[in-house]
Amino acid sequence: MDRPVRVALLGCGVVGSQVVRLIRDQADDLAARVGAPVELAGVAVRRLGLRRDVEVPEELLTTDALGLVTRDDVDLVVEVIGGIEPARGLILAALEHGASVVTANKALLAEDGPTLYAAAAAADRDLFYEAAVAGAIPILRPLRESLAGDRVTRVLGIVNGTTNFILDRMDTLGSGFSEALDEAQQLGYAEADPTADVEGFDAAAKAAILASLAFHTRVAALDVHREGIAEVTASDVASAREMDSVVKLLAICELIEGPDGPSVAARVHPAMIPRSHPLANVREAYNAVFVESQAAGQLMFYGPGAGGAPTASAVLGDLVTAARNRLADVRGAGESSYADLPVLTMGQTQTRYHLQLDVDDKAGVLAAVAQAFSEHGVSIQTVRQEGRGDDAQLVVVSHTASDADLGAVVEELRAMAYVREVSSVMRVEGAAE
Numbered sequence: 001m002d003r004p005v006r007v008a009l010l011g012c013g014v015v016g017s018q019v020v021r022l023i024r025d026q027a028d029d030l031a032a033r034v035g036a037p038v039e040l041a042g043v044a045v046r047r048l049g050l051r052r053d054v055e056v057p058e059e060l061l062t063t064d065a066l067g068l069v070t071r072d073d074v075d076l077v078v079e080v081i082g083g084i085e086p087a088r089g090l091i092l093a094a095l096e097h098g099a100s101v102v103t104a105n106k107a108l109l110a111e112d113g114p115t116l117y118a119a120a121a122a123a124d125r126d127l128f129y130e131a132a133v134a135g136a137i138p139i140l141r142p143l144r145e146s147l148a149g150d151r152v153t154r155v156l157g158i159v160n161g162t163t164n165f166i167l168d169r170m171d172t173l174g175s176g177f178s179e180a181l182d183e184a185q186q187l188g189y190a191e192a193d194p195t196a197d198v199e200g201f202d203a204a205a206k207a208a209i210l211a212s213l214a215f216h217t218r219v220a221a222l223d224v225h226r227e228g229i230a231e232v233t234a235s236d237v238a239s240a241r242e243m244d245s246v247v248k249l250l251a252i253c254e255l256i257e258g259p260d261g262p263s264v265a266a267r268v269h270p271a272m273i274p275r276s277h278p279l280a281n282v283r284e285a286y287n288a289v290f291v292e293s294q295a296a297g298q299l300m301f302y303g304p305g306a307g308g309a310p311t312a313s314a315v316l317g318d319l320v321t322a323a324r325n326r327l328a329d330v331r332g333a334g335e336s337s338y339a340d341l342p343v344l345t346m347g348q349t350q351t352r353y354h355l356q357l358d359v360d361d362k363a364g365v366l367a368a369v370a371q372a373f374s375e376h377g378v379s380i381q382t383v384r385q386e387g388r389g390d391d392a393q394l395v396v397v398s399h400t401a402s403d404a405d406l407g408a409v410v411e412e413l414r415a416m417a418y419v420r421e422v423s424s425v426m427r428v429e430g431a432a433e
Contacts, residue, residue: 136310161285347404
């Protein structure tokens with residue numbers, strides 16, 4: 001092209017306003033890196049009169065998002081409005097009209113990514129989405145490109161800053177869940193409605209994207225087993241501390257070698273991990289992703305996982321690559337789903353459990369509990385009794401077994417006359433057998 005690369009921006013909120021600022025403040029550097037000036041063609045917003053974090057020239061603002069993305073002078077569309085619609089329709093319209101797209105929309109990618117990938121391939125245009133997972137942390141491009149010659153076997157990550165902040169406060173300050181959530185909201189780490197974060201929906205969407213890239217298999221959000229942190233108690237955190245562990249909300253994506261060949265497992269749930277594990281030291285609202293591969297071994301990516309400027313940094317990285325490709329009239333790597341591996345249910349997934357049981361303090365209880373584990377083929381790694389009389393508790397940690405078998409053990413224990421309550425059930429990850 002013999003003219004500037006023209007960018008249409010959809011959304012001018014926390015992230016979008018920082019995209020505007022970076023395009024403006026780094027104009028000379030961007031031009032040098034791209035090979036041509038980068039200019040905003042327009043900014044689509046819901047309401048024109050709102051006060052924004054950055055000043056946007058009035059002539060660039062519009063409420064006609066569809067009209068903006070289908071303009072003939074638009075080369076690249078950046079979508080940061082989020083949600084499913086109208087984002088999906090606008091992205092498809094932009095691709096069909098010949099624009100490349102950069103998006104941060106994890107929910108849309110996890111729900112209907114294949115439709116977007118197919119549209120990008122049909123249009124011979126780029127669809128990049130580094131900012132959709134873990135904010136400023138470069139994790140998707142390494143999975144898609146840097147590790148393309150390797151075989152990734154596991155991706156284990158803390159990909160939601162809100163839940164990590166809450167669990168960190170519960171561990172380090174002894175805060176209760178509600179107290180820690182209130183503090184997260186006051187500091188701006190949690191939304192007024194924190195459901196997407198604390199119930200694991202946000203992390204599950206990111207896990208679907210990570211698993212899809214890592215294992216060259218289409219994994220949707222509905223394929224990801226999801227549990228949030230709302231049921232994590234101070235007792236759970238204390239039990240983890242006694243095991244020299246910490247509770248984290250983990251996104252776990254694994255390549256499982258079975259008798260019928262490889263398969264994929266993807267899950268999000270709170271789990272205990274030993275304090276010696278690198279992820280245990282990820283504090284406050286930070287994110288980290290731990291990748292294991294056959295040749296490269298263990299890799300860890302760490303940094304701010306959300307926020308306007310960090311996320312905009314990832315957006316701009318994709319923008320530069322997409323703009324360079326437009327100038328060179330080439331297209332970057334698209335979807336890779338050639339492996340098409342089966343996705344396991346949670347019941348088929350292998351994991352370990354930490355259980356805390358309120359029991360009657362009498363002879364034979366331990367034997368009955370051990371028998372319940374044995375009947376379902378689950379081996380006990382450690383067991384200890386705490387307290388006496390009415391305060392008697394058994395704390396049991398299992399060896400690895402299928403989640404279905406472990407779940408059956410828990411149900412049987414809850415039905416036993418000797419067991420007053422199964423007061424805590426927590427999965428255990430990252431510890432040696």
